[in-house]
Amino acid sequence: MEKTFKPEHIKRLINSKEESKIEECILKVELNTEPIGEGGNAIIYIPENESLQNVCIKKTKDKPQIMCNSIDEEHSLQEKAKNAGIRTPTTYLSFINKNDGKEYFLMERINGYSVKDIVKDEGLMPKNFEYEKFCESLDDQINKLHNINGIMGGIYHRDLHIGNVMIDENGLAVIIDFGTAIESSGGEFTYEESTEMWDNKKGRYQFVNGFFKDDLEMVKLIKTEVKKFANLKY
């Protein structure tokens, strides 16, 4: 019999383990925000208040496109990557807002644009951009990420594409969105694991294979896109 999933089953992914010994609870979140980006699982907002615009807020959608990490899990992986020297937005906090039942994730807003925005002419390449320097930084980030646990392996992003790599004001690569990342020793199942995707026609989640992307293959494609654009413009 076919196994089906409804949106409410997503809640099983909410991480209940409390790493902190201090009792915390959310009382209020600034909801005066404007959207600046949207993915399959979440929408990114920035506060309307200008003095707070170096922060962005990720808010989960009602029907995420795929079963992925909870916001807390994503927060933990991203914080681990950041602490290991990988260029990714600084995390501040993640929580469930009791008022709307949504998961929120507060993090640094990068001063730059995604490769996708840049190649589509919707974002600006930083001045004095150097292609080789960008490639070196991208390779370095991915290598560090994959080896974050030493001989035990590391973090595999599994959804690297031009929308999930940004170029900061110094022309360096910034890796964003750890929503499908996993800690792995890098074996064959790292990318082959099946996941559940929302099927609009059937109105339910269904198991799919082949969703996850190979980080190293995607790095090559991202570099190609950036090179094409840089050759065209400079």
Added chain:
Amino acid sequence: MKLNEKIKGKYLELKKAGKNEDFIENNLKIFINKAPKNILVKFQIEKDVVYIGN
């Protein structure tokens, strides 16, 4: 709810020093039992009301 190590550390540092505000990063600050002008998030840690904002 999950706080990053920096916010957690800053909260404990302020409590120990008997202070009620400090910078976390850039223009983002943490306040304990003192509401800033611009509040991004308000939450409770034990008996303290903590604000992130500026």
